[in-house]
Amino acid sequence: MTSLTYPDNVSSLADYIEQVLVRFADKPAYTALGQTLTFSQIDTYSRAFASYLRHHTDLQPGERIAIQLPNLIQNPIAVYGALRAGLVVVNTNPLYTEREMKHQFTDSGAKALVILSDLLPKFEAIKADTGIATVITTSATELLDPDSAPDIDGTTSLTVVLDKGSAQSLPSRPETQLDELCMLQYTGGTTGVSKGAALSHRNVLANSIQTLDRLGARFRDGKEVVVCPLPLYHIYAFTVCMMTFFAKGCQTILIPNPRDIDGFIHTLKPHKFTTFAGINTLFVGLGRHPEFAKLDFSELHLTLSGGTALTKGAVAIWKDVTGCSITEGYGLSETAPVLCFNNPGEEEIGTVGLPLTDTDIVLLDSHDNSVPEGESGQIAARGPQVMLGYWNRDDETAKVMTEDGFFKTGDVGEFTESGAVKIVDRLKDMILVSGFNVYPNEVEDVLTSHPDVMEAAVVGMPDDNSGERVCAFITTGKEIDTDALRAYCREHLTGYKVPKTITVLEELPKSTVGKILRRELRKAS
Structure with missing residues (x-):
């Protein structure tokens, strides 16, 4: 029996x-590009967006709408509006x-698209191969x-959408069940399509x-x-941000381009932020930037990490600069995403x-x-957060689900x-050296504990003698003796885990989320 308590009169997201929009109406909701909108304003805009979709398009509840936007306030407006219109969101x-x-x-069968106008030429090149008839653009x-x-032929601007939508009331949504499809979240394709x-x-x-249950009362x-x-x-x-923190009436500061560290820090200067949601590479990059240390961290009491392994070096840097510990969690697209999370503090x-x-975790062997x-x-x-399955891919769903629903x-x-879960590594990234398992995360953790190493990625490469050999790639802000670094690794790792080669790069390949892409390093080697 579930121990989760769902809000009253809620049968859909x-x-x-x-x-939430009504409860926190007068509170600031989202900030981006120096502009802040309240929950009431987000309510007005997303209602108008939903009304436009219902009155001025052929879209029917349950059909898919792709939303292709960076971290601008237009993003939550479109997402909330699409859901309020009864559509399925395709991020x-x-x-x-x-x-x-x-x-x-094409795979999602999307019938509509909300897209940043700068990106439209890419869509125009493949539009004829899709079923998308409704295109909403925004700058x-x-x-x-x-x-x-x-003002682009064949598309409607967000301004026009909101103007037209606000002139008509939003029709009531068809009755929805909680177990009906809400969104399609595409995996990164690291193991295939x-x-x-x-x-x-x-x-x-x-x-x-x-x-929210795990965050507790300290999250106000x-x-x-x-x-x-x-x-x-x-x-x-x-x-975590657009649903969970939103549900607590938080003000969310959206950062459109976190790779612009100088601009990122400048954006934060006026704010006494209390919570920071990031990943390992971001903690290291910000923590080692001299201007970041000048910000006001007096109110910061919660820093979350997920998406990729958190290294001890990143934890130490962040704690030293901000005074705040990092609370690590774990999840996947298929689990909506959070499965595990440390108790803050x-x-x-x-x-x-x-x-x-209500989440059961087991550890399985190859059988x-x-x-x-x-x-x-x-x-x-x-648990209740585990996906319905892969969209139109019963074969792939069968590969990842056990007979008893895990x-x-x-x-x-x-x-x-204590019963906590410790991530060792990705199964597919494990390196087999002369029959011994080497997990890249462990080697990377040792490498980044060296004071001269900023980031590290470890991959296995074919080897005639041992089957595979351990190869490391690092970034550093100064000259480094790789032989001395290998000697440092020997102090902390069994011999077969020590990298055979260490290559210094200006930067490591990363996904748009900031995950280091080991597969790209394997290809390039």
Whole structure:
């Protein structure tokens, strides 16, 4: 029996959103490009957006709408509006190539698209191959200056959408069940073609409630100021920032381009932020920037990490600069996303914490049997946040689900004595050296503990003698003796885990979310 308590009169994520918009009407909701809108303004805009979709398009409830926007306030307006119109959201990376856009739009069967006008030429090149008939465009500054609204044949600007939508009332949504499809969240495609994780209203709603339960009373209603540099099209920021923190009446500061560290820091200067949602590479990059240390961290009491492994070096740098510890969690697109999360203020560093409420975690061997106590195995999870399956891919769904309903994550983990989950590594990234397992995360953690190493990535390469050899790639802000660094590794690692080669790069390949892409290093070597 579930121990989660769902809000009254909520049968869809749209109901949940509407209750929040009313409850915190006068509070600031989102800030971007120096502009702040209240929950009431977001309510007005998203209602108008939904009304336009219902009155001025042929879209029917349950059909898919792709949203391809960076971290601008237009993003939550479009997402909330689409859900309020009864549509299924398809989050789309603004940096996608034409090939990636075509795959996602055709695979999802999207009928509409909300897109930054700068990106429109890429869509125009593949439009004929998709089923998209409704295209809504927006410029980065459109909410600040309606005169900057794009005027492009065959598309409708957001300004026109909001004007037309506000002139008519929003029809009531068809009755929805929590277990109906709410959104398609496409996986990164690291193990083949990108697949759409089909998430229900219950998946996202439950995960929001589960995460709030773990955050506890120290996360205050209507008083938190959240920094969100992670892209809202990614499941981490989508659920944690745009649903969970939003539900507590937080003011969310959206960072459109976190790679512009100088601009990022300048954006934060006026704010006494209380919460920061980031990932390992961001903590290191900001923590080592001299201007970042000059910011006001007096109110910062919660820093969240997810999406990729958190290194001890990043934890130390962040704590030294901000005075705030990092609370690490773990999840995947297929789990909406959070499965485990540390108790804020009681972090067990090096782990991702205990499973959330109503979440069962088991460790499996290669035959889907539980491993003996104390051993590592593939993490498998069961709970209300686990996806319905992969969109139109029953074959792929069958590969990742056990007979008793556990989702196999592809990650290797182990339990600590406290019951917390410790991530060892991705199953597919494990390196086999003369029959011994080497997990890149462990080697990377040692490398980044060296004071001269900023970032590290470790991959396995074919070797005639040992099957595979350990190869490391690092970035550093100064001259470094790689032989001395290998000697440092020998002090902390068994011999077969020590990198055979260490290559210094100006930067490591990363995804748009900031994850280091080991596969790109394997290709280039």
